[in-house]
Amino acid sequence: MPEQPIKDRTAIVGIGHTRFSRSSDTSVGDLAIQASIAAVRDAGLEVQDIDGVVSYFHEHMNTMHPRVLAKTLKLKECNFQVMADAGGSWTGSAVLTAVMAIHAGICKNVLVYRAVNSFSNRGRERPPREIVGEDQFSVPFGSRHPAANFGQCATAHMARFGTTTLDFAHLAVTQRRHAALNEKAIMRAPMTIEDHQNSRWIIYPFRLFDCCQQNDGAVAIVVTSIEHARDLPHAPISIMAGVGGFGDAASQEELWETNGARIAPHLYAGAGVTAKDVSFAELYDPFTYMCLTHIEDFGLVKKGEVGGWVSAGKNALDGEVPVNTHGGLLSEAHIHGLNHVLEAVQQLRPEGVRDDLCQGAHTFDRATCRQVRNPEIGLVCGEGGGSAILLRRA
Amino acid sequence: MAEPYKKPIPVPDLDTKGFWDGCKAHELRAQRCSCGVLRWPPQGICPICYSWDYAWVKLPETGTVVSLVVVHHETTAFTDDLPYVVANILIDGTDGKVRLLSNVVGVPVEDVTVGLPVRVFFDDVTDEISLPKFRPI
Numbered sequence: 001m002p003e004q005p006i007k008d009r010t011a012i013v014g015i016g017h018t019r020f021s022r023s024s025d026t027s028v029g030d031l032a033i034q035a036s037i038a039a040v041r042d043a044g045l046e047v048q049d050i051d052g053v054v055s056y057f058h059e060h061m062n063t064m065h066p067r068v069l070a071k072t073l074k075l076k077e078c079n080f081q082v083m084a085d086a087g088g089s090w091t092g093s094a095v096l097t098a099v100m101a102i103h104a105g106i107c108k109n110v111l112v113y114r115a116v117n118s119f120s121n122r123g124r125e126r127p128p129r130e131i132v133g134e135d136q137f138s139v140p141f142g143s144r145h146p147a148a149n150f151g152q153c154a155t156a157h158m159a160r161f162g163t164t165t166l167d168f169a170h171l172a173v174t175q176r177r178h179a180a181l182n183e184k185a186i187m188r189a190p191m192t193i194e195d196h197q198n199s200r201w202i203i204y205p206f207r208l209f210d211c212c213q214q215n216d217g218a219v220a221i222v223v224t225s226i227e228h229a230r231d232l233p234h235a236p237i238s239i240m241a242g243v244g245g246f247g248d249a250a251s252q253e254e255l256w257e258t259n260g261a262r263i264a265p266h267l268y269a270g271a272g273v274t275a276k277d278v279s280f281a282e283l284y285d286p287f288t289y290m291c292l293t294h295i296e297d298f299g300l301v302k303k304g305e306v307g308g309w310v311s312a313g314k315n316a317l318d319g320e321v322p323v324n325t326h327g328g329l330l331s332e333a334h335i336h337g338l339n340h341v342l343e344a345v346q347q348l349r350p351e352g353v354r355d356d357l358c359q360g361a362h363t364f365d366r367a368t369c370r371q372v373r374n375p376e377i378g379l380v381c382g383e384g385g386g387s388a389i390l391l392r393r394a
Numbered sequence: 395m396a397e398p399y400k401k402p403i404p405v406p407d408l409d410t411k412g413f414w415d416g417c418k419a420h421e422l423r424a425q426r427c428s429c430g431v432l433r434w435p436p437q438g439i440c441p442i443c444y445s446w447d448y449a450w451v452k453l454p455e456t457g458t459v460v461s462l463v464v465v466h467h468e469t470t471a472f473t474d475d476l477p478y479v480v481a482n483i484l485i486d487g488t489d490g491k492v493r494l495l496s497n498v499v500g501v502p503v504e505d506v507t508v509g510l511p512v513r514v515f516f517d518d519v520t521d522e523i524s525l526p527k528f529r530p531i
């Protein structure tokens with residue numbers, strides 16, 4: 001497989017976000033606009049420089065449509081817009097869409113955003129009684145919650161590889177430690193292995209602390225050409241490669257494997273690197289188990305061995321490959337994975353993360369600092385390994 | 395008269411009617427393509443040879459649990475059933491092709507494990523719909 005022609009041809013030059021909370025006290029549209037304007041300013045651009053807009057949602061249109069955002073900001077030029085109903089699997093694809101629009105010469109500066117009011121609007125959707133489509137083989141049997149869907153993959157993995165809920169606990173606790181060093185994380189209170197193991201069952205094999213949050217907030221990024229990026233204030237973070245195209249929780253062949261295993265070879269070859277070159281990874285984690293299987297399926301550890309790997313702390317900030325350095329969906333916030341992209345960009349910028357507890361330069365003291373040491377390449381993946389990107393300092 | 399069924403019910407469509415008709419007759423059925431390969435879930439085209447020719451065939455009544463969850467938290471019409479098991483059941487004699495999601499009942503939830511052999515029964519929830527559910531053999 002050859003390197004992708006897009007390799008290092010585009011870069012993320014701006015990042016923005018709102019407060020992550022359980023009460024935004026504002027509309028989802030305003031959240032989208034706030035994060036977007038913050039990202040445009042961070043990029044050193046004007047709103048009218050944006051000529052492409054990308055966003056995504058999952059089944060229920062619960063965010064601002066790019067068409068509405070473009071109209072609200074009265075964008076004079078909008079050469080391409082995409083709104084994808086692809087859920088968390090689309091985290092990587094959202095960035096890749098911007099990359100492709102720019103590399104093709106259709107757009108100059110593309111805004112990618114995701115805004116949610118998931119906590120404020122919780123419980124508003126009443127599930128229907130008459131079930132159509134693929135749900136007719138799950139919902140009538142009381143399998144409706146995502147934890148019931150992903151839990152099947154988890155117990156298949158446990159049966160095949162001996163993975164345990166104690167392994168889940170280690171992942172949750174490590175990510176909570178990372179979140180404690182993140183000023184924008186919602187869940188920062190210390191968590192122990194015992195806290196995890198004593199938390200109530202939601203849907204076995206998932207306890208409360210295996211499940212991500214519902215919250216309010218928005219994240220936005222700006223992507224531009226590498227040539228343009230060099231004229232802007234921040235050091236560009238280039239997109240080395242990207243792959244998308246899948247959307248299910250598990251691969252078609254095996255419950256205990258995600259489609260990450262299918263796209264990873266294309267991703268690494270597209271960037272001309274291997275899994276061993278990954279400095280840190282921000283991997284989609286709606287439930288602890290899904291992050292564990294992503295660690296395996298993207299080749300950071302051999303299949304079946306992730307339980308011991310996380311129990312030994314290899315996913316911690318000074319571990320072999322730090323994973324979800326911001327706390328992830330589990331402890332930072334659930335912004336459909338675009339917060340994973342935000343974190344990867346912060347980690348790769350020369351100045352490093354700006355919202356840890358360090359005063360001034362990074363100390364790498366894990367009581368205050370969540371900056372990874374000398375990161376070169378960051379991996380970000382979406383739900384079920386459905387899409388992924390590799391980023392690095394240009 | 396029995397209380398009306400309040401839980402979500404499947405709405406058979408052109409692809410799935412054959413399966414739900416089978417359940418009504420208390421038979422598990424799946425599509426077998428003219429190329430000989432069984433498929434699940436139901437769909438018009440064979441995912442292997444892309445033929446549209448198929449027949450509904452009767453499946454064995456038995457299978458094995460290959461994964462499961464125990465639902466402890468649910469806010470819909472299933473609240474009274476908590477905790478309950480939803481399992482993936484690989485139906486015997488289908489060459490690994492037919493894996494149904496359903497409930498395993500009749501034993502305490504902690505007794506349901508991966509590898510457990512189960513047999514189907516049909517829960518006639520309305521005049522039109524029978525849900526295939528499973529008990530340990």
